[in-house]
Amino acid sequence: MQVLRGELRQAEPMARHVSWRAGGVAARAYFPADVDDLAAFLRTISAAEPLYFCGLGSNLLVRDGGLRATVVFTHWALRQISVLGAGETNITIYAEAGIASPKVARFAALHGAAGAEFLAGIPGTVGGALAMNAGCYGGETWNLVESVRTIDRHGVVRQRAASDFKIGYRSVVGPENEAFVAATFRIPRAVDDPGGEKSRNKIKQLLSKRIASQPLQQPNAGSVFRNPPNDHAARLIEACGLKGTRIGGAEISKKHANFIVNTGGAGVTKAADIEALIDLAQNTVREKFGVELEREVRIIGERG
Numbered sequence: 001m002q003v004l005r006g007e008l009r010q011a012e013p014m015a016r017h018v019s020w021r022a023g024g025v026a027a028r029a030y031f032p033a034d035v036d037d038l039a040a041f042l043r044t045i046s047a048a049e050p051l052y053f054c055g056l057g058s059n060l061l062v063r064d065g066g067l068r069a070t071v072v073f074t075h076w077a078l079r080q081i082s083v084l085g086a087g088e089t090n091i092t093i094y095a096e097a098g099i100a101s102p103k104v105a106r107f108a109a110l111h112g113a114a115g116a117e118f119l120a121g122i123p124g125t126v127g128g129a130l131a132m133n134a135g136c137y138g139g140e141t142w143n144l145v146e147s148v149r150t151i152d153r154h155g156v157v158r159q160r161a162a163s164d165f166k167i168g169y170r171s172v173v174g175p176e177n178e179a180f181v182a183a184t185f186r187i188p189r190a191v192d193d194p195g196g197e198k199s200r201n202k203i204k205q206l207l208s209k210r211i212a213s214q215p216l217q218q219p220n221a222g223s224v225f226r227n228p229p230n231d232h233a234a235r236l237i238e239a240c241g242l243k244g245t246r247i248g249g250a251e252i253s254k255k256h257a258n259f260i261v262n263t264g265g266a267g268v269t270k271a272a273d274i275e276a277l278i279d280l281a282q283n284t285v286r287e288k289f290g291v292e293l294e295r296e297v298r299i300i301g302e303r304g
Contacts, residue, residue, distance in 0.1 A: 002040040005033035006077070014066065014301075017073065018057030019123065021219040021262050022250075023271040024066025024301055026052075031076045035096070035181050038072065039155035045070060047153060052300065053179045055098060055125030059132065059221055059297050064271045064304025074098040074127050078181060083111050091189055092146065096182045097127030101134070101141075104185070109199035114190035116144060120203045121210050123222055130180040132296065133172050137206055142167045146186040150178035157181065170226050170296055215253040218261035224278060225258055225293040233285075233293055234258035240284045248273030252281065272304060 012029035015021050032038035045051065050069035054060065078098035085092040091113035095104050104126060105119035118139030122129055129141040130148060145162045152158070158178070165174035190199060210216070225233035237243070237257040244254045249264025250273035260277050262269045282293050 004041055004044075005037045006041060007031040008041075012071065014057070014062040014071070015267070017054060017071075018060050018062060018221070019219060020057075020061060020221050020260075020269075020271070020274060021265060022064075022269045022274060023062030024064045024304060026062075026067040026069060026071040028070040029073060030070060031073050032078070034077050035149075035151070035157065037077070038074075038181070039151060039157060041072075042151065042153060042155040045153070051153065053097075053127065055128045056100065056123065058124040059128055059134075061221065061271055061274055061297055061299045063275070063299065063301035065302030067301045072179075074181070075100070075125050078127070080182075081107055084184065086111070087189070089189055090186050093185045093187060094182060095126050095185065097125060097130070097180050099126045100124070101126060101129050105203055106200070108185075108187050109196040109203060112190050112194050112196055113187035114193060114196075114199050115139070115188045116185065117199055117202045117206060121206050126183055127180045130183055131172060132170050133167055134170070137209075140169075142172065144185045144187055145183055147184045148180055149182040150175070151181050152178045213256060215255040215259050215261050218253075218263065219265070220253070220259050220261045221297050223258045223296050224260055225281070226296050228291050228293065231291070232258070236285045236289055236291060236293070237281050240281075240288050242281055242284060245277065245280065247276045247280070250274045250277050252277055270304070271301075275299060 009029045012026045014023045052071045054071050055075045075098035078096035081095045084094050101119040101122040105116050108116040118137045121136040122134045133142045147161050150158050234257040242252050243257045245252045249269030251263050253259040253261050
């Protein structure tokens, strides 16, 4: 039997690991040393054991009752990034699931690629970006994906082509019970910008825009809802007069109505406060406009 090299914790507070800084505890948490160690760990878990993968927790709400499950944290170890090839028209970059998306944007710019700058505006990891086809400022993750590596409940690692997945707006459907451990991105070469200066300047502009328009100084999980066709969730929520609405320590941001912020910090604001505001926004927009807002954020766990 292979000796595990990662760290296993019991009763791990998830508020430490999600960007909302709220929520209950996970029964078990595993921090793998690398992909091989993760595979070895997964082979020790019963098929009946509920299992979740978590990166930076930037798109996740864990209910106050916590998780009777094991959570695997990828960003502690799955952080390799490298250039696999540099052709005349494309740069091929390999990035593991635990790498923060903004790092991929900067790495691509540094190596003469253009077209990945939007990743700087995505606060999560590569794994999360792959799982939901994250995007912003006109770019989407899977537009750059050539192939991915996945791992299943039995610790089997597979190489899969992008064509193995059905991709939509903030939606990815693929083989069941497989989690992403890495991706290979094919990004256009910046022919007129070999040093990446233009790409780096574009990243700076996008980050300045993000800082100006989003409540980044308060704990949040990014956009709560997907934008409906030909409209914006923020516009609908604001038109309902919900900006600034509070429940407990949670608030629909005064700066951006599609953000819910934690005003009280860990231990003060409850996940239930945040979820109540999510429900309020959905119900109010439905009643006033007949539009069903779909969540971008994932809600898991048991109610407290």
